Amino acid sequence: MSARFTPGQPVRVRRADPPGHVRTPHYIRGKTGVVERICGEFANPESLAYGLSGEPVRPLYRVRFRQDAVWPDYVGARNDTVDIEIYEHWLEPAEGG
Numbered sequence: 001m002s003a004r005f006t007p008g009q010p011v012r013v014r015r016a017d018p019p020g021h022v023r024t025p026h027y028i029r030g031k032t033g034v035v036e037r038i039c040g041e042f043a044n045p046e047s048l049a050y051g052l053s054g055e056p057v058r059p060l061y062r063v064r065f066r067q068d069a070v071w072p073d074y075v076g077a078r079n080d081t082v083d084i085e086i087y088e089h090w091l092e093p094a095e096g097g
Contacts, residue, residue, distance in 0.1 A: 003038045004091075005059075005091060007037055008035065009093075010093075010095075011032070011033060011035055012031070012032045012093070012095075013028050013086060013090055014029065014090050014091070016029065016090075022046055023046060023087065024087070025084065028084055031069060032065075032069065032094045033063040033065035033066075034063065035061050035062075035063055035064075036061075036063060036064040037062045039059075039060040039085060040059075041057040042054075042060050043057055043058075044089075046087075058087045058088050058089055059087070060085055060086070061087075061088065061091065062084070063091070064083050065083075066078070066079075067081060
């Protein structure tokens with residue numbers, strides 16, 4: 001499987017609330033960030049949690065978000081960021097990306 005997104009590309013985290021064990025924090029769903037790096041391909045932890053194989057492997061990305069875009073009441077510097085590792089099936093291209 002090859003990575004769908006590249007470093008520097010804007011992406012949005014899917015706004016979804018599936019039942020069961022998921023590895024994408026709820027507070028980041030629906031937010032837009034930029035791919036900082038591709039971390040590699042790994043077994044899907046959402047299926048591993050249920051004793052399944054985790055296949056097919058999925059690309060994992062480190063995505064950088066401006067903190068004021070994640071938390072509207074954030075009062076720190078505008079260039080403060082938070083990086084979160086997110087599997088590809090949770091990402092979609094952002095508008096203009």
